[in-house]
Amino acid sequence: MSDELIAGLYDHILTEALSARTLEIDPELVKIQELRPADASDRIARLLARQIERALDSVPEKLRVDVGVRVAHALLDTLHEHIPGTGSTVEKPAEPGRALAAIGSFDLGGTARFPQQPLTPLIDTTLLSNAPGEPRIGHQIPSEIDSADSIDVVMAFIRRSGLRRLLPALRKHCGAGKSLRVLTTTYTGSTEAEALNLLAEIGADVRVSYDVTTARLHAKAWLFHRRSGLNTAYVGSSNLTHSAQIDGMEWNVRVAAARNPDVMVKISAVFESYWQSGDFVPYLEDEFREELARANNRDGRTRSTLSPLEIRLEPFQERLLELIEVARQNGRHHNLLVSATGTGKTVMAAVDYTRLRQRLPRARLLFIAHRREILDQSMETFRQAVRDPSFGEFWVGGKRPADYEHVFASVQALNSYGAKNLPEDHFDVVIIDEFHHASAASYQAILDRLKPQELLGLTATPERADGLSVLEWFDGRIAAELRLWDAIEQHRLAPFVYYGIHDGIDLTEVPWRRGQGYDSAGLTEAYVGNERWMRLVLDQLVQHVDEISEIRCLGFCVSIGHAQYMAEQFQQLGVKAVAVWGDTPENERKSALQQLAKGDINVVFSVDLFNEGVDVPAVDTLLFLRPTDSPTLFLQQLGRGLRLQKGKTVCTVLDFVGTHRREFRFDQRYRALLGGTRSEVVRAIECDFPFLPAGCHMELTKTAREIVLRNIRDAVPGYWSERVRELEALSQVRTSVSLSDYLVETGLELGDIYANNRCWSDLRKAAGLTVAESGSQERELRRALGRLQHLDDRQRLDSYREFLEAKPDPKALSGTNTATAGRHFVWF
Structure with a gap:
């Protein structure tokens, strides 16, 4: 930090020296905040580390190790004195100061062999830019491979030109039975099948994402895991190509777990989430070449989930249908699919129907929407799904079905012509698009009439501005869900x-x-x-x-x-x-x-x-x-x-x-x-x-x-239904919600909660939260609570609290009038 305190943001522990310097500034321009307990260990440790480093740097180089060891002994003794039981004394550096550099192994001839030391020490975090005079990323990576116990690679583009220099080291790594996992993509068509073949031949586990609708995977990173805990990672702009590794103007950050453990943990966690996701599939050369050709021959239109030959679901769509299937296996045959606009709800519904018709004895279909355009698109999707160009009949406008086997109907037509004339079990599968409309009377009449074996609702937004719920048809539950944020995060x-x-x-x-x-x-x-x-x-x-x-x-x-x-x-x-x-x-x-x-x-x-x-x-x-x-x-x-x-x-x-x-x-x-x-x-x-x-x-x-x-x-919630929704929303992001929390979050007053003979327990119950077991006089007590709001004197409040917290026998309470007052407080 510079000597002059200029206007700006700071995040420094207020030391005595810093505090004195702030006195030279107008107090209105100085913002001081408390050091949070959660941050205290990290911030104070950093302060001490900076001071120790600066002090030791001032010691002549030939004396620095000896002085440093003695200072460490003194500091650790002091730490043990103030915070005993943490094992700090056993971590005193041995004299004279030395460091463990490596533990080797004997080769077949009995010679001790040690892993190669990377050019950058394992404990250092640094930036590599392929600039003259500094190690290039193409030289750093091989020096890391030798000492790694396992390696994870996420690389948008992999080509033989970038892989050749690394193959000997990677082959030795895999030959020793160590793990090498590689994630890549066909995005832009840059990755070569020949390069992936080389990786597969040496024993690497390679997975590929074939999603080219957007920059699904554009990351470039190497993760080197070591059982010693000295993990390292390279994250930056260099793909696995010759120019990127050797002579390109690339920036890559070398992260060391010793310096940045949280960053390293997150890098590892993100890689693992990619590896476990269904978006990346095991590499097969034929499939890779087929997908690459398909991507290269695309004519500029958006990549549709529908192909000329068959519908192929994306992994996220398969996951949503799996959740619906699980619900059915658990005996739930009314299911709501919530999926963001543009993620293929109709496609999922069509595939789901094709699977249902394979196991249902009969599979009469009714697909309901409120607009002709939706019905047109939906029928075309179902025709491709079932591989039948004549599948389906319209029941919309002046069109009536002839066979009533697979009907795509508008809600207006069903009400106009009378769905009541249909046998309630005529349709085995009923699918309703834009199900958020289902609270309308026109939909209610149809839902009340029909009794299908399977009901599937589709919507992107089950919430309605009028507060009416559509979940009543699904036992208050959503079977499968992909919201807008999730869809964007997943690049859908x-x-x-x-x-x-x-x-x-x-x-x-x-x-x-x-x-x-x-x-x-x-x-x-x-x-x-x-x-x-x-x-x-x-x-x-x-x-x-x-x-x-x-x-x-x-x-x-x-x-x-x-x-x-x-x-x-x-x-x-x-x-x-x-x-x-x-x-x-x-x-x-x-x-x-x-x-x-x-x-x-x-x-x-x-x-x-x-x-x-x-x-x-x-x-x-x-x-x-x-x-x-x-x-x-x-x-x-x-x-x-x-x-x-x-x-x-x-x-x-x-x-x-x-x-x-x-x-x-x-x-x-x-x-x-x-x-x-x-x-x-x-x-x-x-x-x-x-x-x-x-x-x-x-x-x-x-x-x-x-x-x-x-x-x-x-805009405080004025209606009971709005207040219930507020509490429901709050309970989804907090493990517990107190009355005080609720009032702060909503801006409501206490009187708002206890108005109209209602109380906090009523609100919790309506929101589906737990409440205490009801007593014999529960209704009367709840209604009476609102009449206590005028009480503000400490004596009566203490008496009532004592009464409520006491054992069943109120005579055990201190004070002769307390029990009597407590028995009758609800009538004030």
Whole structure:
């Protein structure tokens, strides 16, 4: 640390010298915080280490070892005096100071052999940049191999040119019966089968990821495990190629467990998670060459899970279906699959059905959705899954089935024509897409009527803004789940960059309808004709994308008039844009999306049309031009831009934030996205969203952040169902939740909990948490607790506490009036 304390961030233990220097600065500019017990051992040890190192460096070199040993003896004696029983005295360095360098073994001729010492000492962490005058990564790696007991390698690209120099050392390593595990990928087609063959021939265990939809594996790392505990790792930019190993301008960090044990543990854990995942499969040359050819021959379209020949599930999809199968084996035949938009729910459902029909005596299918586009796509997917181009009949609009064997029906058609006319057990398998709609009366009537052998619900977002639950059909459980964050983390969806931008629109006077939100006509009036606002939208779009003429953007609008206005204005300003809505002819809607995918159109503005069931992987930009606090709608709209597409690295999201009414709930949409409690969402916003999946970024402009935070803090849960959901969410992230915790997290007052003859136990029970066993007067006691809120004198409070904590016989309590008071306190 420099002698001058300049403005900035510090993380130093406040020593006497440092404390004296802070006195020279205005106290308002100095921030001091307590040293946390959890950090104390590490921070104090580091302080001592720096002081010892600096002091010993000042000792003449010829005396340094002797002085150092004596200092260590004195310090360890002092440590034992203050903290006995820790074994510190047995760790005194032996005199004179020496270090154990190696333990060898005898070869067949009886000669002692010792492992090669790496050029960089095993205890040092350093940076290697292939610069002149320092060891190159290509020379360092062979020197590490000789002393390693096992080696793990994760390498995006492996070629013979980079492997040749290492083969003799690796062959010797494997020949001694030591483990060599290698993870690689076909990404960009750089890895050579010949190189993997060489590794397999010497005894390496090689696994390959064939996911080329994104940079599924782009890491480069070597892990050298040693039973001595002196593990090392190299993490950086060098692939296993000649240029990267020898003469490339590469940066690689050599990590030593002796210096950075936590980092080494994490590197090992991440490698192990990759190794155990189903994404990496054992290397087989024929399969590798086939997958490599398939990747190289791809014609620029996104890699679909559907192939011309067969449906091949991704490992994560297989895992989700396995969970559903486990549920069925445990006797649960109503199952909900929750999987983020764009992860292939329909594909999974189709494969699941093909497996069911192989073992069910009869497999009549009813697939239900609420839009024709969803039914079209779903029927095509099922046809490929069952390998039957004529599979399925539509029951939608004016179309009625002929055979009623495999029916793809709209919920509107089923209600209009009367599902009640069907025998309740006619369909053996019922699959309902977008199951979050199932709380609607139109779905309830169908679900109440039908009794299939297997019911499968599909949704990305089971949570509803109105608080109604869809889990009642599934015994309150989700059978299999892959949420948005997990899907992005696993590279099943594209990452996104989100910008919340204050647009200056005041919506506080727009009428609000409970259960529906803002009045559509009022919103339309606020936006349509507002040239300043429209210009802001376009200016922000230009600022946040590389080239507006190359984007493929969806804009979500309030109304038909709003969508038409935006398209007209963008066209006038030279941006190729169209507007579509529910009444737009189907061929025009399809044409708009096809032109968007090809780049003939840059922006499609829509109204409640592309929230669900639309697959346009090319979409790389989203404009949120309508205020929505519905978590379902927010995630659905976000999901429109997250499907994977070759060449798409990220989806840009512009969310325009106005000043809202108190009823509007920012917390619902951000909690659906980020997870956690309200207070955790607030902290995430205040800290600029620090914990996001790799490749994702979120930021709010200063004014937008102030608006959002104020809205969240003011939006305390007012209804009983909201309070129950708050407690459910809090209990998922904490092992136990006290009443005090709940009040702090939600911003509620104690009186809110005990209003309307309810209490904390009622709330816990409603949230599915444990409560004490009910007594004979439980109901009366719970209702009466709210009448104790006015008590604030210490004497009565102490008396009641004493009574409640006492044995059953209240006469054993001290004080003659305590027992009497305790028996009757609930009637105050």
